[in-house]
Amino acid sequence: MGHLKTADFPDQGTRGETSANSPAPKSRAWLWILILAVVAAGVWYYRSRSTSQAQDTSTAAAKGRSGSGQGGFVVPVVVAPAQRGDLPVYFNGLGTVTAFNTVTVHSRVDGQLISVAFTEGQFVHAGDLLAQIDPRPFQVQLEQAQGQLAKDQAQRTDAEVNYGRFKLLFNEGVIPQQQLDTQGALVGQFDGAIRSDQGQIDNAKLQLTYSRITAPISGRIGLRLVDAGNIVHATDTNGLLVITQLQPISVIFSLPQDQLPQVVAKLRAGAPLPVEAYDRDDTTKLATGKLATIDNQIDLTTGTYKLKSIFNNEDNSLFPNQFVNVHLLVDTKRNLIVIPAAAIQRGPQGTYVYAVAKDSVTKDTTAKIYAVTIAQTTGDSVGLSAGLNPNDLVVIDGQDKLQDGTKINPSTASGTNAAGRSSAAQPAARTVPPSAKSPSAQPGGSPR
Numbered sequence: 157m158g159h160l161k162t163a164d165f166p167d168q169g170t171r172g173e174t175s176a177n178s179p180a181p182k183s184r185a186w187l188w189i190l191i192l193a194v195v196a197a198g199v200w201y202y203r204s205r206s207t208s209q210a211q212d213t214s215t216a217a218a219k220g221r222s223g224s225g226q227g228g229f230v231v232p233v234v235v236a237p238a239q240r241g242d243l244p245v246y247f248n249g250l251g252t253v254t255a256f257n258t259v260t261v262h263s264r265v266d267g268q269l270i271s272v273a274f275t276e277g278q279f280v281h282a283g284d285l286l287a288q289i290d291p292r293p294f295q296v297q298l299e300q301a302q303g304q305l306a307k308d309q310a311q312r313t314d315a316e317v318n319y320g321r322f323k324l325l326f327n328e329g330v331i332p333q334q335q336l337d338t339q340g341a342l343v344g345q346f347d348g349a350i351r352s353d354q355g356q357i358d359n360a361k362l363q364l365t366y367s368r369i370t371a372p373i374s375g376r377i378g379l380r381l382v383d384a385g386n387i388v389h390a391t392d393t394n395g396l397l398v399i400t401q402l403q404p405i406s407v408i409f410s411l412p413q414d415q416l417p418q419v420v421a422k423l424r425a426g427a428p429l430p431v432e433a434y435d436r437d438d439t440t441k442l443a444t445g446k447l448a449t450i451d452n453q454i455d456l457t458t459g460t461y462k463l464k465s466i467f468n469n470e471d472n473s474l475f476p477n478q479f480v481n482v483h484l485l486v487d488t489k490r491n492l493i494v495i496p497a498a499a500i501q502r503g504p505q506g507t508y509v510y511a512v513a514k515d516s517v518t519k520d521t522t523a524k525i526y527a528v529t530i531a532q533t534t535g536d537s538v539g540l541s542a543g544l545n546p547n548d549l550v551v552i553d554g555q556d557k558l559q560d561g562t563k564i565n566p567s568t569a570s571g572t573n574a575a576g577r578s579s580a581a582q583p584a585a586r587t588v589p590p591s592a593k594s595p596s597a598q599p600g601g602s603p604r
Contacts, residue, residue, distance in 0.1 A: 233523070233554035235512055235566040240546045241494045243532045243539040245487040247419070249463075251409025251433070253478040255402065257373050260395040263388040264366040265289060269396075272384050280371045280399065287396060289367040289388065298360035305353035312346030319343050375401040376472075400476050405469040406448070407433055409482040410460040418486055419450065419463070431465040433474060434481040442473045447484065489532045492539030499550040500530070500538055510558050512549035512566050521566065523551060523558045 263269075267289040274286050319339045326336045378398040382388060388396065411419070422429055429447040434440060445467035454461045465482070467474055474480070499509045506527060513524035528543030544550070549566060551558065558564070 230563045230565045231523075231554060231557045232565045232567065233510075233551045233558070234569055235549040236496050236499065236552050236569065238493050238495045238540075238544045238546060238548045238550055240491065243489045243492055243494060243534045243537060244485050245489060245532060246534060247411050247415050247484040247486055249409040249411045249460075249482045249484070251407045251465075251480050251482040253433075253474045253476055253480060254406050254408050255375075255400045255476040256404060256406055257375070257401040258476070259372050259375075259399045261286060261369060261372070261397050261399060262390065262392060262395045263287075263289060263369060264390050265294070265363050266389045267293065267367060267387070269382060269384050269386050269388050272380065274377050274380075274397070276377060276379050278377045279375070279402075280377060281374045282371055284371045285368060286371055286377075287369040287384075289369065291364050291367040294360055294363035294367055297363065298357060301353055301356035301360050305350060305357060308346055308349040308353050312343060312350060315339065315342045315346050369396065371399060373399055373401055374403075375399045402472055402474075402476070403469050405467050405474050405476070407431070407445070407465045407467060407474070407480060407482060408462055409465070409480075409484075410455075410458070410462055411484070413454050413459050413461055415486075416450075416454075416461055419447075419484070422486060423447070423450070430485045431467075432483040432485070433465075433467065434483065436479055436481070438481040442480065443467045443469060443471075489539055492531055492541065493544050493546065494537050494539050495544065495550050496552050497533065497536050497538045498552040500528070501555055509544070510551040510555055511544065512551070512564065515561075520563050523560070523562045523564050525560045 269287055270290050271288040272286075273288065274280065274284075280286070319336075319342070322331060322336045322339045325331045326333065376399070378400065380397055381394050382396050419429070431445045431447050433442045433445070435442055445465050448464045448466045450464070451462040463484070465484075495509070501508050501510070507530055508525050508527045510523040511526050513522050514520070515522055526543050529541045530538055531541040532539040551564070551566075552569070554564075
């Protein structure tokens with residue numbers, strides 16, 4: 157047969173070459189299939205894990221909501237009792253303490269200041285000696301005036317005797333009428349001179365009195381303006397000292413013009429209006445007085461009117477030009493339910509409070525929402541006209557963790573033990589059946 161050459165079978169050589177190269181495309185296909193499978197598995201694992209985490213989060217949130225409501229989770233809160241009482245109505249304004257009288261003491265005569273009889277800051281009464289001016293020049297003037305008076309009195313006596321003689325001579329026709337009248341006029345001149353001398357004497361005595369400088373009013377002395385040894389004059393502008401009356405003392409304050417009718421009505425009725433003065437921080441009460449009067453016009457630039465109040469200031473707690481916060485008592489709201497202002501919450505449907513209630517089924521102490529109506533707010537107290545009863549316990553701290561029906565552990569602000577707080581909270585707790593939870597009492601579902 158002989159050997160066969162490859163060239164004699166060209167088709168077979170081509171097929172053999174194709175068969176040798178055919179495994180390469182198949183291996184690349186399987187590689188791509190493997191990569192896609194790994195990617196699909198990764199996507200499936202990621203989605204499964206995300207779904208599981210979301211479910212766990214939802215379950216935990218549901219458990220948390222269940223626990224905060226009827227579950228075992230109990231929220232500690234601070235409570236305070238509601239009480240029936242009265243609340244005052246105050247008008248608050250800014251005021252300045254003003255002295256009733258302020259006197260700058262001047263010398264009324266010229267001379268040397270030889271002594272000072274007061275100390276700075278001393279309280280003096282009207283008539284007390286403050287300083288002494290050298291009185292000797294005025295004593296000399298007094299003696300001179302007295303000597304002139306004696307001289308004129310002696311001359312008048314002589315003129316009067318001569319006038320008597322002239323009358324006799326005139327009656328006998330010895331002297332004419334003119335000479336008699338002249339002698340009578342001379343007697344009158346000496347009468348005038350005597351009166352002038354007496355005036356000089358009184359003036360000298362007055363200068364002596366003025367040389368003793370006394371307090372014109374009762375009050376507190378300020379800083380000394382002149383020292384002993386200086387020559388003082390009646391025309392000096394600064395004066396010797398300043399006296400400020402502190403008892404009683406007044407406070408001038410302003411209020412908005414919208415509050416004027418109510419104040420005027422009280423004044424016309426003759427009702428006394430108490431006034432309280434507080435410090436700059438409006439926390440410490442300094443003094444208590446009464447309203448004296450109001451100004452006769454409203455300030456156009458501020459829309460306010462001025463009022464004047466009087467304080468006895470027996471303890472000198474008020475000082476002239478001191479800034480104070482003034483509380484004017486104009487009325488009193490009677491028979492309100494009074495609770496701390498910290499208990500008031502506000503939501504879309506108005507004001508409400510969390511009150512301590514006792515579930516009739518589970519016997520658990522829970523927080524219950526009650527809508528309230530505010531009638532008056534004074535300081536840290538709020539007066540309610542509707543919504544609560546006396547002795548109800550309201551939550552004043554911890555409301556941010558509460559919903560309607562949340563289990564709570566109430567405690568009072570006094571810090572008593574837990575057992576005592578729980579027992580004390582039970583008598584005032586309201587018993588709320590499940591059917592009593594109406595949606596209308598829950599502003600927004602879960603108010604914050």
